Amino acid sequence: MSWRKEQRRAERGYHHGNLKEALLQAALGLIAEKGAAGFTFADAARMAGVSAAAPYRHFRDRDELLSSIAQRGFEQFEARLSAAWDDGRPDTVTAFERVGKAYLAFAREEPAFYNAMFESGVPVDANPALQAASERAFNIIRAAAERLAALTPPGTPRPPAMMMALHIWSMSHGVASLFSRGDAARRKLPMSPDELLEAEVLIYLRGLGFPIDRRPAGKSAEPPPVPPEAPSGSGVPPGGPWGKPK
Amino acid sequence: MSWRKEQRRAERGYHHGNLKEALLQAALGLIAEKGAAGFTFADAARMAGVSAAAPYRHFRDRDELLSSIAQRGFEQFEARLSAAWDDGRPDTVTAFERVGKAYLAFAREEPAFYNAMFESGVPVDANPALQAASERAFNIIRAAAERLAALTPPGTPRPPAMMMALHIWSMSHGVASLFSRGDAARRKLPMSPDELLEAEVLIYLRGLGFPIDRRPAGKSAEPPPVPPEAPSGSGVPPGGPWGKPK
DNA sequence: AGCTCATGTGAACGACCTTTACATGAGCCG
DNA sequence: CGGCTCATGTAAAGGTCGTTCACATGAGCT
Incomplete structure (x- = not known):
């Protein structure tokens, strides 16, 4: 359930360290799967193991x-x-x-x-x-x-x-x-x-x-x-x- | 504020009469303005003066x-x-x-x-x-x-x-x-x-x-x-x- | 007149985007 | 080493959408 997030956090600490790159990679994978239209900002965040608001520190918007x-x-x-x-x-x-x-x-x-x-x-x-x-x-x-x-x-x-x-x-x-x-x-x-x-x-x-x-x-x-x-x-x-x- | 909707309703009664066509026209206009990606089902419904659920009587989904x-x-x-x-x-x-x-x-x-x-x-x-x-x-x-x-x-x-x-x-x-x-x-x-x-x-x-x-x-x-x-x-x-x- | 069923309504759910106030901790300065 | 700062992350909240459901309406047939 939610131990995943905890573990992720435990693995990498509060700060991700390389979030921008991770988001780009995650987005790339998602777009390949579901197209640019189906790709979602929240999904990319999830995939990188961060909260939905975190990406906004690296990109103005989707x-x-x-x-x-x-x-x-x-x-x-x-x-x-x-x-x-x-x-x-x-x-x-x-x-x-x-x-x-x-x-x-x-x-x-x-x-x-x-x-x-x-x-x-x-x-x-x-x-x-x-x-x-x-x-x-x-x-x-x-x-x-x-x-x-x-x-x-x-x-x-x-x-x-x-x-x-x-x-x-x-x-x-x-x-x-x-x-x-x-x-x-x-x-x-x-x-x-x-x-x-x-x-x-x-x-x-x-x-x-x-x-x-x-x-x-x-x-x-x-x-x-x-x-x-x-x-x-x-x-x-x-x-x-x-x-x-x- | 909301007298608009009432008036619409007064003008055309509870039933629209030609909603399917109206939705197609509205969608066409919206797509022309904002592209197919930016077009929204809810907007089309609003433009036709009906509730957000009404379009589902005419189209399975967006x-x-x-x-x-x-x-x-x-x-x-x-x-x-x-x-x-x-x-x-x-x-x-x-x-x-x-x-x-x-x-x-x-x-x-x-x-x-x-x-x-x-x-x-x-x-x-x-x-x-x-x-x-x-x-x-x-x-x-x-x-x-x-x-x-x-x-x-x-x-x-x-x-x-x-x-x-x-x-x-x-x-x-x-x-x-x-x-x-x-x-x-x-x-x-x-x-x-x-x-x-x-x-x-x-x-x-x-x-x-x-x-x-x-x-x-x-x-x-x-x-x-x-x-x-x-x-x-x-x-x-x-x-x-x-x-x-x- | 009454019934029926296509058509429309409102409320509700979950997902998303985005903003805001707050939390954390990495790196630097003394 | 201790403390400060600021980039980076979180939680919570507001707004919009898509979609479904139970219910309302009334047009058209019998």
Whole structure:
């Protein structure tokens, strides 16, 4: 019954020592379980073994805790996108696709963060630190787009990198939101979200003039058939980025 | 203080007469104001001038009301997409772009519905009627994609229509969620969400092999420079769907 | 006229968010 | 070492919500 609380208290004394962190962790777990909407401040406090009022010493209110989690999420998001981009190695297009996959992987593997970041209703511009973190994450995509834009084959016009970045972001976010999340809006699909996004991005890049050859979405990823950073090939390849023509 | 309630009662008698509808309307207004998360069952009841327990005669719980609104939203969504598609008139590509714009317009003009449909955490598969409505809406996009896929120029492989539909949906949803909503995740953009999506779709279609000429996003929309349904032109046009090359 | 049942009321319960006054004890200063 | 201070925690209380229950009302049928 209540010996639990006593014991907890006995274990750690009157002061918790690391409550802020414990609350963040507890909240993260709760959000992963029940979504940002179902997460409750009181529950996080309970889970940390403190009274319901204690969290207010560390967060102005429930929203600030949520906002903190979102910020942390954007930081990890940036780290993962950054690692995936790997400064464009081994070649820009390969790295670019890896970023898209990293986006989906993050949405899938860190549902709590993703939820807090994009689906919790936290206004990004409420917290300057949050906004900054969000911007840093986007800047990875932006930088990648910049490099990609510089590679447009001669003869084709160069698209604005910012626009490309926004396009890629919207595709990734659209696929992740609609098809790649755990509980909510899952639909039956003829292909995996990863394949769906990969095909989408490849078709898009082809529309920009990049000579993209078909890639059956899972083959050996390494050997770039073109000398890296030197676009070759004719305009329109016979195959497409999707499985089989016809 | 409380004469208000008395007067309400005097006006309409003990029975409301149309409470279900009144609740739906009230909830819609509240969601538009404060989002699906901030909307409260009690508030809706107050707004309709009834006690807090009355709504339970019409909805099992708060979630069912939300789900009903989402369903209604999908119905209106379908109607608008359907009208925009207009069975592919005057030509398939024009109609297709109109569907994309209708998607954004709906997200912008009916934030309450959009919120309930996509951001409220209502599981689509909870309510069969909701799921059916959602599917009907998607089928508009699917049908349009089907027609478009049938138009792929000779020599280019034909993409699966379902995949195209999912791609278009994810682009539209991504742009709408990230950039085209009222309060939440608004970012500064170099172009309007409409232009962003239009360019995205055009580039994508070009990637599929459609001969898309540049369209400065706002010119006279009517005259199709190609005989309708007879793709012409060379492979790669000199301009792009974005503003200016270079 | 009388019955019935859908529809609405008020009271009550438990959970949550948040504030306030008070308690505790860790760290510092003499 | 003794005492002070202030960050950190607690209990209690007020307000709102969601939800249920027993009871009230009256619209519509017989």
